[in-house]
Amino acid sequence: MAILPMLRLHIVGHKSEEEDVLEVLQELGVLEVERINLENSLPLDFLPSKLSDLSKELSRIKTDINFLKGYVNTGGSIIDLFVPQKLSLSDDERDKSIREFNDNKGYETIEAWQSSLEEIKTSINNLMQDRELLHPFESLNFSIRDIKGFKLTDVFFCQMRNADFQKFTEEIEALPAVVSRVLQLPQYTFFIVASHREVAGEIRGIFSRYNVTTFNLDKFYGIPREELSRINSRIEGLKRKEEEILREIGKNGDKLLKSLYVIYDIYQNDYTRYEHLNKVVHTDSMFLITGWIREKDKKTVEETLERGFKDLYMVTAKPEPDEEPPIALENNSFVSPFEVVTGIYGFPNSREFDPTPFLAPFFVIFFGLCLTDAAYGVILSILSVYLYRNISIEKHRKKLLQLLFICGLFTIIAGAITGGWFGNISEAFSFLSFLEPIRKKLILFDPLKDPITFLVISLVLGFIQIIVGLFIKMILNVKRGQYKEAIFDQLFWILFLLSLVFTAGTLILEPLKPVSTFSTYFTIVMTIALIATQGRHQKSIFLKITSGLGSLYSVISYLSDVLSYSRLLALGLATGVIATVVNELVKTFSGIPVLGVILGVVIFIGGHIFNLVINAFGAFVHSSRLQFVEFFGKFFEGGGREFNPLKKMGTYTIEKEVTE
Amino acid sequence: MLGTALAILGSAIAVFGGGIGSSVGVGIVGQAAAGLLSEQPEKFGNLLLLAAIPGTQGIYGFLAGFLVISKLGLLGGTPVTPDLYQGFQILFACLPVAVSGLVSGIHQGKVSAAGVSMVAKRAEEAGRALILAVLVETYAILGLLATILLLNGIKL
Numbered sequence: 001m002a003i004l005p006m007l008r009l010h011i012v013g014h015k016s017e018e019e020d021v022l023e024v025l026q027e028l029g030v031l032e033v034e035r036i037n038l039e040n041s042l043p044l045d046f047l048p049s050k051l052s053d054l055s056k057e058l059s060r061i062k063t064d065i066n067f068l069k070g071y072v073n074t075g076g077s078i079i080d081l082f083v084p085q086k087l088s089l090s091d092d093e094r095d096k097s098i099r100e101f102n103d104n105k106g107y108e109t110i111e112a113w114q115s116s117l118e119e120i121k122t123s124i125n126n127l128m129q130d131r132e133l134l135h136p137f138e139s140l141n142f143s144i145r146d147i148k149g150f151k152l153t154d155v156f157f158c159q160m161r162n163a164d165f166q167k168f169t170e171e172i173e174a175l176p177a178v179v180s181r182v183l184q185l186p187q188y189t190f191f192i193v194a195s196h197r198e199v200a201g202e203i204r205g206i207f208s209r210y211n212v213t214t215f216n217l218d219k220f221y222g223i224p225r226e227e228l229s230r231i232n233s234r235i236e237g238l239k240r241k242e243e244e245i246l247r248e249i250g251k252n253g254d255k256l257l258k259s260l261y262v263i264y265d266i267y268q269n270d271y272t273r274y275e276h277l278n279k280v281v282h283t284d285s286m287f288l289i290t291g292w293i294r295e296k297d298k299k300t301v302e303e304t305l306e307r308g309f310k311d312l313y314m315v316t317a318k319p320e321p322d323e324e325p326p327i328a329l330e331n332n333s334f335v336s337p338f339e340v341v342t343g344i345y346g347f348p349n350s351r352e353f354d355p356t357p358f359l360a361p362f363f364v365i366f367f368g369l370c371l372t373d374a375a376y377g378v379i380l381s382i383l384s385v386y387l388y389r390n391i392s393i394e395k396h397r398k399k400l401l402q403l404l405f406i407c408g409l410f411t412i413i414a415g416a417i418t419g420g421w422f423g424n425i426s427e428a429f430s431f432l433s434f435l436e437p438i439r440k441k442l443i444l445f446d447p448l449k450d451p452i453t454f455l456v457i458s459l460v461l462g463f464i465q466i467i468v469g470l471f472i473k474m475i476l477n478v479k480r481g482q483y484k485e486a487i488f489d490q491l492f493w494i495l496f497l498l499s500l501v502f503t504a505g506t507l508i509l510e511p512l513k514p515v516s517t518f519s520t521y522f523t524i525v526m527t528i529a530l531i532a533t534q535g536r537h538q539k540s541i542f543l544k545i546t547s548g549l550g551s552l553y554s555v556i557s558y559l560s561d562v563l564s565y566s567r568l569l570a571l572g573l574a575t576g577v578i579a580t581v582v583n584e585l586v587k588t589f590s591g592i593p594v595l596g597v598i599l600g601v602v603i604f605i606g607g608h609i610f611n612l613v614i615n616a617f618g619a620f621v622h623s624s625r626l627q628f629v630e631f632f633g634k635f636f637e638g639g640g641r642e643f644n645p646l647k648k649m650g651t652y653t654i655e656k657e658v659t660e
Numbered sequence: 661m662l663g664t665a666l667a668i669l670g671s672a673i674a675v676f677g678g679g680i681g682s683s684v685g686v687g688i689v690g691q692a693a694a695g696l697l698s699e700q701p702e703k704f705g706n707l708l709l710l711a712a713i714p715g716t717q718g719i720y721g722f723l724a725g726f727l728v729i730s731k732l733g734l735l736g737g738t739p740v741t742p743d744l745y746q747g748f749q750i751l752f753a754c755l756p757v758a759v760s761g762l763v764s765g766i767h768q769g770k771v772s773a774a775g776v777s778m779v780a781k782r783a784e785e786a787g788r789a790l791i792l793a794v795l796v797e798t799y800a801i802l803g804l805l806a807t808i809l810l811l812n813g814i815k816l
């Protein structure tokens with residue numbers, strides 16, 4: 001439970017074994033390597049080029065992956081949009097996948113696909129340009145080659161704006177030349193000009209004056225219509241070829257993509273490992289690796305390394321008082337999902353408690369009260385179990401789902417005692433009214449009719465959590481030997497707050513009346529005790545008393561902390577009311593003949609999903625906030641760094657879990 | 661009948677006050693998020709949560725509005741007619757959620773948009789960005805709570 005004790009580990013050995021040692025350590029995944037700066041440490045000459053080779057290889061594989069991803073149907077679901085899933089593979093499957101990839105010349109295949117697809121694309125583009133060019137002259141019924149290469153005549157294929165065509169024709173035909181219109185579009189005219197070569201200069205002058213565009217059709221020979229159909233059939237042929245390649249990619253790309261994923265992750269792990277070499281100290285022939293391990297891993301690390309290497313020298317040591325070891329948390333299976341919540345805020349430092357076990361019970365209760373709908377709780381639990389079983393990501397990232405499962409269970413309880421089942425489903429729909437007695441039996445109070453009870457429950461829970469927070473701080477101070485702080489700053493406050501609330505209780509609750517005098521006196525005593533001790537850091541007696549009195553003002557901040565828990569009521573009501581609105585809408589719409597039932601079902605499902613998502617999200621963040629601001633504020637220092645050992649990780653793949 | 665009209669006015673103010681706050685707020689985050697998504701589409705999941713946060717004020721406003729509607733019995737059943745004073749009471753009871761929702765929605769949008777740029781640089785900080793945005797929401801919730809308690813106290 002709580003923060004695991006850490007040990008510092010030094011490993012000294014011969015340089016020749018260094019890479020293998022790191023590889024073994026990466027396989028174990030238990031050592032966080034720390035960088036040490038020693039002046040006479042020698043840099044490794046081969047390292048920069050090795051790293052740049054690896055990163056080049058990585059980016060090449062990445063390009064191939066992105067290429068294949070564009071054409072292979074990976075069967076992605078809506079979950080991938082939020083959490084990209086990873087392939088779960090065992091070591092054997094990995095080896096097999098790589099072997100197949102190499103046997104089939106994977107890289108060559110992919111690159112061949114890539115280049116032929118590109119080639120086809122360029123060819124099609126070129127052909128399409130040709131088609132554009134030739135298209136206006138489609139109606140000519142002679143071969144283009146027949147009007148080229150005359151001795152004394154130039155032939156031009158031209159285009160110009162319609163407006164000036166008449167004038168232009170007159171000017172041209174004044175020379176020894178003819179104009180023949182081929183095609184007239186709303187704005188442009190396409191035409192051919194044939195002229196004697198001796199007036200070539202004048203012709204060009206006229207062309208530029210009238211903004212005439214001339215086309216070079218030298219690459220065409222035959223009759224335009226035939227040329228066009230040839231182009232079209234070539235385009236079609238290329239497209240067929242493209243489709244064929246795409247079909248092939250669709251058929252075989254899937255496997256290659258998987259292999260690429262495996263290979264990418266291997267290279268990535270290599271890259272991380274070699275990067276770690278930068279943190280290691282080297283002499284001419286020796287290396288020194290320094291870092292942190294969990295105390296419980298000590299035996300495994302030592303045994304594994306001793307078995308694999310003969311000439312290693314290992315030393316472990318407890319952290320020095322001024323050292324800040326990284327933080328690894330370990331909790332039982334009920335509490336450990338709540339590390340997600342702690343992780344959002346930040347890790348504890350090595351001199352305090354892991355707050356996770358303390359926040360866990362409050363968090364689930366708050367979550368349940370915020371959602372207060374038993375049916376939603378059922379859905380949430382089932383959904384998280386389903387996703388937990390079916391989503392393929394690293395195990396530690398699934399903790400959130402475990403957390404939601406537990407929260408779902410508490411929501412069922414909270415929903416049952418407040419009578420929320422899809423809002424007021426059994427009340428709203430007459431065909432479900434047979435369930436109404438069961439619902440009524442489970443209800444302890446109805447938040448809509450009796451919000452004050454709910455409010456009191458929320459505030460009492462808040463008060464308890466704040467007292468618990470102060471209590472933890474007290475224990476912490478005792479552990480550190482700061483007894484004065486523990487008694488004056490926490491114990492006195494706890495007693496004062498408790499007696500204050502108890503005294504207020506005696507005024508309202510009849511059975512407590514007899515002790516009211518006692519509790520009033522006790523409160524007064526505690527008040528005086530606080531005034532006497534809270535100003536103890538001040539020098540003069542006058543300042544001691546005024547700052548003691550001033551400290552009583554903190555009551556206001558405790559009060560506002562407690563009031564902050566009233567959000568539980570507001571969020572709890574919100575779920576119920578929105579669910580009721582959805583049911584009302586369903587009732588209204590289902591009155592429509594024929595379509596009504598379908599509409600009703602659609603609104604029911606859509607509306608309740610919306611409500612569940614919005615409110616589960618709200619319940620999560622607000623329950624977290626109450627931990628972070630109101631609870632952690634009382635005792636938590638934080639500032640710890642998460643333990644991040646050198647280990648194997650995958651961007652695309654994860655280790656297959658061994659099912660026993 | 662004037663009482664009913666005033667009560668409906670209260671309900672309307674609650675709904676559109678929260679609605680304006682949320683739509684402006686979500687608008688601000690949405691723009692920031694869309695900008696980031698064009699570069700890093702894999703962060704959609706994180707950004708969706710940030711963009712959704714300022715949406716709650718609109719829901720709170722709607723919730724208060726609905727409470728008034730059901731209090732007046734306008735959804736079927738026998739409608740209750742509040743007198744002039746009760747109408748004013750309901751109208752005033754709606755103001756906390758309307759005004760706090762309007763203002764906090766806009767500001768929550770700004771905090772969330774800042775959170776988006778936080779996520780842009782470090783995706784693992786998404787949780788903290790969310791918590792910062794939620795700090796603003798407290799006041800919308802307190803507004804809603806005040807409205808609910810006030811409405812609950814008005815006897816028709």
